[in-house]
Amino acid sequence: MSQKQPCHRQLLGSYFDHRQVSIESVTAAVRTQRAPETNLEAQVLRIVAQKSDWLTTPDILALRTQLDADVSEQARLQQQVRNVVEAITETVATWDQQEMRL
Template structure:
């Protein structure tokens, strides 16, 4: 993991951030990979998340966003899962 996890994404759950990702997703075909789009957006927002981190996050995410009613709810669910995973990375780095 090459991420400087102390910085993390800069408040990605803000409504504007979620709305921005939802707009991007809605502009793509229905077959767009929502998790990949959200991961890319979170990585672009954060200077501390490198490509290897994105790939690792992708492999670790287990989100069932299909149960959400709107794209915004799906995006929020995925962003929350990313934040939770990154918080776990912070704790692992602190452990001796």
């Protein structure tokens, strides 16, 4: 297993489905909690982690370093949040694929 990849006891993809994460509730939380200097990716990841019971601290740290969401400043906040959640989903799916090959 790669050093950058977190250790998973089981595949995360079966537990994480971005459709189960309410984009509306995450967006509302971002609106109420976000300071102007706060990184949107970090804020969304923190909120998703709080709503999830399967993300471990190593997973969160790995996601933070690997996330690369296309967040356009011109897009509405809800679309920006959706893009970050989709990036989380894609990253977790990549981990699952890598673990299945091991």
